[in-house]
Amino acid sequence: MGQITVETCHIEGLKVITPKVFGDNRxxxxxxxxxxxxxxxxxxxxxxxxxxxxxxxGVLRGLHFQINYPQDKLVRAIRGEVFDVAVDLRKDSPTFxxxxxxxxxxxNKKQFFIPKGFAHGFLVLSDYxxxxxxxxxxxxxxxxxxxxxxxPEIGVEWPIPEGMELILSDKDKLWGGISSYTGK
Numbered sequence: 001m002g003q004i005t006v007e008t009c010h011i012e013g014l015k016v017i018t019p020k021v022f023g024d025n026r027x028x029x030x031x032x033x034x035x036x037x038x039x040x041x042x043x044x045x046x047x048x049x050x051x052x053x054x055x056x057x058g059v060l061r062g063l064h065f066q067i068n069y070p071q072d073k074l075v076r077a078i079r080g081e082v083f084d085v086a087v088d089l090r091k092d093s094p095t096f097x098x099x100x101x102x103x104x105x106x107x108n109k110k111q112f113f114i115p116k117g118f119a120h121g122f123l124v125l126s127d128y129x130x131x132x133x134x135x136x137x138x139x140x141x142x143x144x145x146x147x148x149x150x151x152p153e154i155g156v157e158w159p160i161p162e163g164m165e166l167i168l169s170d171k172d173k174l175w176g177g178i179s180s181y182t183g184k
Contacts, residue, residue, distance in 0.1 A: 003031050006041040011088050011095045015043065015113040016102050017074075030109065033074070033134065043113055045072045047134035052078075055124045055131065059167045060158070062121015063087055063147040063175070070116035072136040077104040080129030082122040083159050087147065089181065090117040097178050099156050104131075119147050123158050123166075151177035 007016040017038075021030045031037070038044070055061065063085065075084060085101045102112050104122075114120050122131065149156065149172065160166065 002037065002040075003034060004037050004041060006043075009100050011086070011098055011100050012093070013115040014086055014100050014118070015041070017041070017111040017113060019109055019111070021109060032076070032111075038074075043074075045115075045136045047072075047074065047136055049135045049138050050132065051135065051139075052130060052132045055129055056167070057124055057127050058164050059124045060121065060149055060172070061169070062172065063119035063149055063154075063156075064121060065089060065119045065145050065147075066137065066140060066143050067145045069137050069140045069143050071139075072116050073114045073120060073133050074111055075104065075114065075120070075122075075131065075133040076109070076111040077106055078130045078132050079106050080124065080126035081105040082124050082126075082129050082131060084112050084122040085120070085156055085158075086112070086114045087119040087154055087156070087178070088117070089119055089178075093117075097154060099154055101156065101158075119145075121149060123160070125159065125161075145181075146172065146175035147181065148175045148177050153178050 003020045005018045019030045021028050082104050084104050087099045088095045
């Protein structure tokens with residue numbers, strides 16, 4: 001018990017988790033998830049699906065969400081470095097439309113908990129990154145929604161280095177802004 005520290009931010013529900021890492025001359029060990037520790041930290045969700053992706057520098061995935069089958073997510077970079085973002089889509093929230101970003105790296109080993117009601121995306125800053133996430137509901141391909149990563153109403157300050165060419169999927173190039181989001 002007590003193998004994590006949890007930071008909250010100005011948007012209720014978002015949490016940055018730092019696991020305790022035990023290192024020596026052989027390498028390191030850490031628990032990446034322990035239900036009891038997370039429950040004690042106010043994250044009692046039960047995860048049903050684990051996902052992993054690999055991306056090269058400049059890939060921007062998002063901002064995505066499930067419409068009728070929303071998911072809580074626990075995300076981390078297991079290799080490389082990403083800037084991870086959550087946007088509050090909860091209509092009754094005082095922070096609706098606001099975003100929060102955190103740097104997740106294989107070195108800092110931080111995790112980011114994103115509850116239901118948020119859009120999520122990330123930008124790969126290293127030459128290569130592997131990204132892992134746990135979800136509380138299964139992926140439903142016909143239920144995906146999204147927002148434009150560069151919507152000026154949201155104003156995400158992506159740390160795009162000079163000269164970096166962004167790589168987006170065709171689908172991510174077509175999402176509208178938050179003013180077109182109707183919510184459910």
